[in-house]
Each structure stands twice: as structure tokens, then as C-alpha cells.
Amino acid sequence: MQFSYELKDSYAEVKSSGRLNMVAAPKLRELVSEVVAGGNSRIVVNLEETVFMDSSGLGALIGCLKAARQAGGDLRISGVQPQVKMVLELTNMDRVLAAYDSPEVAFSND
């Protein structure tokens, strides 16, 4: 699992690739905390290359969403693949974590 981030004009894009499981989840939390602490609370997690997510990965996304909102921003996700979509739907979290086709459109209407 690898994470990286890039600051764009109106948001920070966090790229996640591989398996978002209990090994990777703490690393995602850590990275997003850093990004938020740096003054960027509008975050898009790009999941285009995330082939798998379990409930600990989902928990990390929810924790990151809360951190972004507490800092006055929001966290949105993009490029959701079939397995991640299934986990979001079965846990009813697709209503909470807004999914967009691409990082560029996630904050385009704000």
C-alpha cells in the first residue's frame, strides 16, 4: 500500500494504491492528519488504484472525514473501484462518503 499527496488549487489530493487494510489504515490516518495540520482541510482521496478496502480501511476514511470537517473542510473520495463500492454500499457508508468520478470534480461545485 502506498500513499502520496499533492496540493491542488482548491483541495489536496491524497492518492492511495493497493490494499487499504489494517496495515495501511494507520498510515492513511497519519498522512491525512499531516495534510490537515498543514492547513488543507478540503481533501479528495483518490481510490482509483485501491483494489481492496476492509472495515479498518473504511474506519480510517471516516476518521479522516471527521478530521477534515473539524478543521472546517470536507473529505470526498474519487475513482471508487468495484470492491470498495461494495463495502461502502453494504455498510451504508456510501451515503456519508461522497464518491466522485475524478478528483477534479469532487469540489468543483463548491
Place this chain on the structure above:
Amino acid sequence: MTEILAERSFRGLATPEAIESVHNHLDAIWADAAFVPDTDQMIFTTAVIETAANVVQHGRPIGDEPVELGVELTVSATRLQAKVSAFHAIEPIVPYDDAELPDEDSESGRGLALIKALVTTLIFERQDETNTWILSKDSRPES
């Protein structure tokens, strides 16, 4: 007796890294059993990883020996099965049939509900200081 067409097994200390090994075994069994539809592979992989992660996260040792995780995977023509065990472990504190989804804000507690939504049957057994969850999913090759 249904013929086993592919099988894999893992046993090791119940650490987060063990989850990666179990996932690699799942990827390998699907390579051996490519006739299993992609959707069934995805569903079953998710259920097995959730169950194994549950052992790593909540397994507590009963004595001096650390908790070990065991996973036995078998594929037959119509059924996928996994026996996920926690060796040298106390009985689970959370009853395995307690599978309510938590509040939206909660950052944990969705694993069991997810497992139940994914498998055809889930059986729990405890014997000789070992907790075993037997997951099975009906699966037939796409015609």
C-alpha cells in the same frame, strides 16, 4: 463428498502483517481456481480478510503463548469455504451473532455485519482453546 479443486492454508502469529499473507494466499487460490466468478472472488476475499483481521484485532491469549491465526481455504465446484481460527485465544468477547451496524460516525464495529452480509453461512466453534469461524459461500461458474 465434494471434490476440492483448489486449497491453500496459512498459520502464523496474529499480527497485522499476517493479513497481507492471507490476502496473498487468496490471490493465489483465485489464480488456481480462475473458474470462480470475479464477483464471488471479491465477496469471499472481503469476508475472509474481515474475519482474519477480527482475530488479529480482538484475539486475546489464554495463557503464555501468543494468539496464532490460521486460515484454511478450499474451493469446490459449487462452494468456497474458509476456516479462520484463533489458536491459544480466549472466547470472543463480542458474540458472533451481534452484527448490528454502528452509527455513521463510528470508526469501527462494521466487520461482523459485513461478513454476515457477504457469506452464505457463518458458523462459530470453540474447541481446545481455539476459536474457529467457518465461512462458506455458494458459487457456481458463470455459464
